[in-house]
Amino acid sequence: MKTESCREWRESLGAYMLGHLPADEHAGLEAHLEGCPECRAEVESLQGVVTLLPHADPERFGPAPQPPKDLGKRILATLDGERREKRRQQRRLRFGFAFGGAAAALAVTILALVIFTGGAGSEPEQHVKFTSLPAGVEIGAMLEPHAYGTEIHMYVSGVRSGTLCRVFLRAADGTRYPAGSFRYRWGDDSDAILSSALDLSRAAAIGVHAGSKTFIAPVDRSAAAVEFEPEEDAT
Numbered sequence: 001m002k003t004e005s006c007r008e009w010r011e012s013l014g015a016y017m018l019g020h021l022p023a024d025e026h027a028g029l030e031a032h033l034e035g036c037p038e039c040r041a042e043v044e045s046l047q048g049v050v051t052l053l054p055h056a057d058p059e060r061f062g063p064a065p066q067p068p069k070d071l072g073k074r075i076l077a078t079l080d081g082e083r084r085e086k087r088r089q090q091r092r093l094r095f096g097f098a099f100g101g102a103a104a105a106l107a108v109t110i111l112a113l114v115i116f117t118g119g120a121g122s123e124p125e126q127h128v129k130f131t132s133l134p135a136g137v138e139i140g141a142m143l144e145p146h147a148y149g150t151e152i153h154m155y156v157s158g159v160r161s162g163t164l165c166r167v168f169l170r171a172a173d174g175t176r177y178p179a180g181s182f183r184y185r186w187g188d189d190s191d192a193i194l195s196s197a198l199d200l201s202r203a204a205a206i207g208v209h210a211g212s213k214t215f216i217a218p219v220d221r222s223a224a225a226v227e228f229e230p231e232e233d234a235t
Helices: 004-010 013-017 023-034 037-055 071-099 103-117
Strands: 126-129 138-146 149-157 164-171 176-183 190-196 203-210 213-218 227-230
Touching: 004 023, 004 037, 013 023, 013 037, 023 037, 126 213, 138 203, 138 213, 149 164, 149 176, 149 203, 164 190, 176 190
Parallel strands: none
Antiparallel strands: 126 138, 138 149, 149 190, 164 176, 164 203, 203 213, 213 227
16 A cells, blocks of 8 residues: 555655665665565566666657647637636526526516515516527626616627627607616626616617617517617717
C-alpha cells in the first residue's frame, strides 16, 4: 500500500537513479527501499531507461511541440460562452414559468394577489414572451401594475451589440406610451427595469424598437398572436 512517505520518496527516484541525489537524501531513500517492495519495483522499472539515456543524442530530437497560438483565446472564448449560457439560463428561469404556460403557477399568483389585496380588483402581473423573432434573438417582459402606471421588466438577448432598445406600451386605441430605453451590450443579456404612465389594465400590447426593427407582443393572453413590424430606427 502506498503511504504518504512513499509518495514523497518516489518524487526523488529519478534523481536517485541518475546519481544526482544529495548524500543525506540518498541514504534516506535507500533505507526506505529496503523496507518498501513497491518502491523497489519502481526503481527496477526505471533501470532500463537509465541504461539507455547515455546513448540518446539530443541533436536527433526535434523541437518540443508547441500549442496552437490561439489556444489561449479559444479557452477564454469557451469559458466566456459557458458564463453567458449560465446567465441566460438564470434569466430564463426568472421568466420561464410564464413562458412555459404553467397554469398552476399563474393560479397561485392570482390567488395570492386576491388574498393580500382583499380582492380589490387590482390587475395581476402579466408575463409576455415575444415570438416570431429572428434566429438567436429572445425578448420577454414582465409587467407589474402600480399607482403611477406600469413597471416593465425587460429581457433581451441576441441582438447586435450597442443596439438601442426603446420600449413602449400600446393602448387599445393604438396610442403609444413610451417606457424608456436601454442599450444592449453583446455578451451580457440585457435585463432592464422601465416604467410607463399607461395603466396595465389599459395596455393592449408592448413593443420594443431594436435598431431598425420593431417587435410587438400582446399583453392580454387571449389577444391575437404576436406581430412583427419592420421599422426604421429614428436614432
